[in-house]
Amino acid sequence: xxxxxxxxxxxxxxxxxxxxxxxxxxxxxxxxxxxxxxxxxxxxxxxxxxxxxxxxxxxxxxxxxxxxxxxxxxxxxxxxxxxxxxxxxxxxxxxxxxxxxxxxxxxxxxxxxxxxxxxxxxxxxxxxxxxxxxxxxxxxxxxxxxxxxxxxxxxxxxxxxxxxxxxxxxxxxxxxxxxxxxxxxxxxxxxxxxxxxxxxxxxxxxxxxxxxxxxxxxxxxxxxxxxxxxxxxxxxxxxxxxxxxxxxxxxxxxxxxxxxxxxxxxxxxxxxxxxxxxxxxxxxxxxxxxxxxxxxxxxxxxxxxxxxxxxxxxxxxxxxxxxxxxxxxxxxxxxxxxxxxxxxxxxxxxxxxxxxxxxxxxxxxxxxxxxxxxxxxxxxxxxxxxxxxxxxxxxxxxxxxxxxxxxxxxxxxxxxxxxxxxxxxxxxxxxxxxxxxxxxxxxxxxxxxxxxxxxxxxxxxxxxxxxxxxxxxxxxxxxxxxxxxxxxxxxxxxxxxxxxxxxxxxxxxxxxxxxxxxxxxxxxxxxxxxxxxxxxxxxxxxx
Numbered sequence: 001x002x003x004x005x006x007x008x009x010x011x012x013x014x015x016x017x018x019x020x021x022x023x024x025x026x027x028x029x030x031x032x033x034x035x036x037x038x039x040x041x042x043x044x045x046x047x048x049x050x051x052x053x054x055x056x057x058x059x060x061x062x063x064x065x066x067x068x069x070x071x072x073x074x075x076x077x078x079x080x081x082x083x084x085x086x087x088x089x090x091x092x093x094x095x096x097x098x099x100x101x102x103x104x105x106x107x108x109x110x111x112x113x114x115x116x117x118x119x120x121x122x123x124x125x126x127x128x129x130x131x132x133x134x135x136x137x138x139x140x141x142x143x144x145x146x147x148x149x150x151x152x153x154x155x156x157x158x159x160x161x162x163x164x165x166x167x168x169x170x171x172x173x174x175x176x177x178x179x180x181x182x183x184x185x186x187x188x189x190x191x192x193x194x195x196x197x198x199x200x201x202x203x204x205x206x207x208x209x210x211x212x213x214x215x216x217x218x219x220x221x222x223x224x225x226x227x228x229x230x231x232x233x234x235x236x237x238x239x240x241x242x243x244x245x246x247x248x249x250x251x252x253x254x255x256x257x258x259x260x261x262x263x264x265x266x267x268x269x270x271x272x273x274x275x276x277x278x279x280x281x282x283x284x285x286x287x288x289x290x291x292x293x294x295x296x297x298x299x300x301x302x303x304x305x306x307x308x309x310x311x312x313x314x315x316x317x318x319x320x321x322x323x324x325x326x327x328x329x330x331x332x333x334x335x336x337x338x339x340x341x342x343x344x345x346x347x348x349x350x351x352x353x354x355x356x357x358x359x360x361x362x363x364x365x366x367x368x369x370x371x372x373x374x375x376x377x378x379x380x381x382x383x384x385x386x387x388x389x390x391x392x393x394x395x396x397x398x399x400x401x402x403x404x405x406x407x408x409x410x411x412x413x414x415x416x417x418x419x420x421x422x423x424x425x426x427x428x429x430x431x432x433x434x435x436x437x438x439x440x441x442x443x444x445x446x447x448x449x450x451x452x453x454x455x456x457x458x459x460x461x462x463x464x465x466x467x468x469x470x471x472x473x474x475x476x477x478x479x480x481x482x483x484x485x486x487x488x489x490x491x492x493x494x495x496x497x498x499x500x501x502x503x504x505x506x507x508x509x510x511x512x513x514x515x516x517x518x519x520x521x522x523x524x525x526x527x528x529x530x531x532x533x534x535x536x537x538x539x540x541x542x543x
Contacts (some may be wrong), residue, residue, distance in 0.1 A: 062459040065511070067466070069125065071479060072507045076122045078478025078495040079115055079504070088140035089162040090115040093393075096493040098478040105172030107162040107497070109186040113193030114501025116140060117516055120200045121508030124515040134203050141197075141207040150240055152256030154214030155182045156190060158237070179244070182259075183237040184220040184266065188276030191215055192352050192520060195279070199519040217280030219253050221290070225265045230320045231289035233265035234276060268409065269294040270338045270366070271345045278353055281532065282525045288532050289319040296336050296538065297326035298409060305430035307409050308337070313539035327539035330406050331376055333369050336362075336538050340401055341408025343390040343449035344502065346370045350455070351505045352520040359533040366540040370407070371453040375460060377404045382416060382440035384486050386472070387464055388449035389416050392499055393482035393492035395444060402444050402483070418442040418485055442487040447480035448499040451506040458510060479503065 081098035082090040090111050091103035116137060123133035148167050149156050158181045159168035167180050191212060198208040217234075225233035238259040239247065247260035266273035269291075277294070280286035297311040298304045311326030312334065327334035338345035347367060349355065355363035378387025394400040396418065405413030405423045413422050419441035426433030447468060454461040469475040474484035474491045482499055483492040508515045521529075 063462045068462075068507060068511055071465075072121075072125050072504060072511075073127055074475075074477065075479035075500050075503045075507075076118065076127050078500050079118050079497060081478060082495065082497050082500075083115060083136075084162045087143045087162060087165055088136060089143060089160065089165065090497045091162045093482075093494055093496045094478075095495075096476055096478075096481075098476075098495075103162060105161065105163075106159050106168050108158055108160070109156040109183070109190035111497040111501075112140065112144065113190040114498050114505075116193045117196050117508075118501045118504040120196060120519070121504045121512060121515055124508055124512040134201060137197060137201055137204045138207065141204055141211065144211055145207060149214075150182055150219075150259075152253055153182075153216050153219035154211075155187045155219060157181065158183045158186055179239055179241065181237055181239055181243075184217070184234045184276050185236075185273045187215065187217070188273065188279055191217075191279050192275055195525070196352070196516055196519045199522045200515065216253060216285050217276055217283070218285045219259075220276070221252055221280070221286050222261075222265060223252075225267075226293055229293055229322075231287055231293035233267050233290070233293060234273060234280075234286075235265055236262040238262065267295050268339050269296050270336050272348055275349045275352060278349070278525065278529050282528045284524075288528070289321055291532060292318045292321040292323050292536075296323065297328065299324060300326060302427070302430035305427035306411050307427070308406065308411055308413065309425050310428045310430070311539075316537065318536060323536075325537065325539040327541075328407060329543070330373055331381075332543045333373060334540050334543065335369050335373060335407055336366050336540050337407050337409050338370075338403075339409050340391070340403040340414030341389070341405055342401065342403035342414050343370070343374060343388060343446075343452050347452040347455070348502060351452075351502070351509060351516055353525070353529060354514075354517050354521065355533065356456075358530045359536055361537040362533065362540075363538075366538055368456045369540060369542070371456040371461075373407050374404055374449070374453065375457065375464075377406070377416070378443070378445065382443055384416075384440070384443035384445065386443070386445045386468055386486050388445045388447065388453065388461075389414070390446045390449035390452070392444075392446040392448065393494060393496065394418075395483055395485040395488075395490035395492045400444075402446055416440065416443050418444060418488075442485045442490075444483050444485050446483045446499070447474065448482075448502045448506075451503045454506050454510050 078098055081101040082094050089107050092107050092111055093104045094101040119133055119136050122128045123130055143165055147165050157167045161168060168178050170177050194208045194212045198205040220234045221232055222235055223232035238261045240259050242260050246263050249258050249260055251258045277291055281288050298307050300311050309328050311328055313324060313326035316323055316325050328337045350367060356367050374389060375387045378384045389402045389404055391401045401414040402416060403414030404416060408414055415421060417440050421438045421440055423438050424433055424435040447465060450461045450464050472484045474481045478495045481491050481493050482496050505516050509517055
């Protein structure tokens with residue numbers, strides 16, 4: 001396997017989610033069709049609504065809105081503390097103190113986008129006034145309009161100094177050199193936020209649109225990534241100067257000088273890069289068929305037996321592309337897995353696109369089952385007493401990937417505990433099981449994962465978060481700390497801007513009238529993406 005180089009040369013070991021972004025980008029050269037398997041009965045597992053922008057979490061029984069409001073207020077306070085007062089750019093993270101914040105010294109397009117959509121949520125929940133919302137957004141957008149970027153594509157670099165807006169060329173944490181990199185997924189989240197802002201706050205729409213109009217996701221699109229398939233894939237990113245890592249020289253836009261692309265592509269559908277896919281297609285910069293060129297699961301042949309388990313499913317055709325609608329089996333469910341079995345890969349794009357409503361036979365089944373699988377793993381399989389697993393801080397320092405190994409494609413899996421316990425159920429007919437019933441250790445739960453789950457299991461997620469706050473003490477003046485090891489009680493006592501922005505994004509949708517979704521989809525997104533994804537039928541369901 002060639003895994004994506006995610007542009008982190010010289011960076012300290014895993015301190016941010018971006019280090020993990022490349023893990024799902026597996027080379028697909030020579031990919032062959034899988035043998036058709038028996039179909040899967042699709043179960044109606046999700047609530048339905050006549051309102052396409054109604055949240056499943058609108059049911060408030062058993063939820064104290066005062067508690068939700070306090071969580072939102074405290075989370076917003078942490079984001080204010082992270083944001084530099086002169087530039088309006090948020091730091092990547094701060095420590096425990098929000099009164100005397102020690103900012104990280106760097107930020108990313110995703111972090112900046114998260115701060116902007118959180119500002120909209122804070123206004124919607126009446127945490128801040130409409131004027132403060134406008135002033136904050138205007139300050140940030142004004143700074144952004146002057147940031148150095150890749151001129152032909154309009155894309156932002158991956159790391160900036162939040163205090164000056166300068167592109168990072170050495171890490172503030174250790175002084176090691178950095179080769180500036182431009183990421184497809186990070187620019188996807190940034191563009192998503194611009195699309196929310198332009199519709200939610202008309203008085204800054206011109207500024208937001210001026211930045212969005214220069215962005216062209218065609219710079220990442222390799223139409224030849226899957227020979228013989230009618231569409232291509234997105235590269236993980238590119239450098240505009242030749243780095244000391246392997247790259248491919250080229251220029252998919254045909255404008256400006258050549259760039260140096262990462263070797264691999266994002267080829268997994270159920271992962272965070274689909275936000276860039278949605279935006280590129282909606283803006284007419286990527287062909288709609290690209291959505292179906294990404295893989296729901298890897299093939300079921302022995303050539304692919306390195307993956308977590310043998311998928312089961314059948315083939316269907318969309319936009320002229322043969323799609324293996326395979327799924328993994330877990331606790332009486334069939335799910336389309338993410339790469340690591342974590343919550344944010346599956347559900348963060350759903351903060352923006354109402355996937356479950358627009359694709360009722362696909363995401364409408366998979367998303368609720370993903371939440372159920374995470375809950376049942378934490379409570380019934382691992383018996384942690386808590387649940388919600390997603391990449392976040394390590395309670396013992398640094399940053400790490402967390403997930404439910406059994407519902408992730410990676411054979412190594414994203415672990416759910418400090419001991420990095422891995423389950424191995426084998427691959428039927430190709431690879432025997434080596435560890436089908438592991439003993440789990442010091443499980444690590446991540447509060448933002450439970451907030452993402454609130455759309456589908458609002459009461460269960462709320463009760464889980466209350467227990468994390470009350471019994472584990474993983475809460476401070478800035479809201480929930482980033483992660484906690486449940487057995488030892490070790491807390492990662494810091495706040496990460498993206499994770500806090502996911503918390504506010506989820507609250508904004510569930511308790512703020514879908515403020516993120518309804519502003520993101522207005523216009524070309526609903527017109528183009530809804531008919532694209534509504535025709536698909538996943539292999540997911542209840543057995």
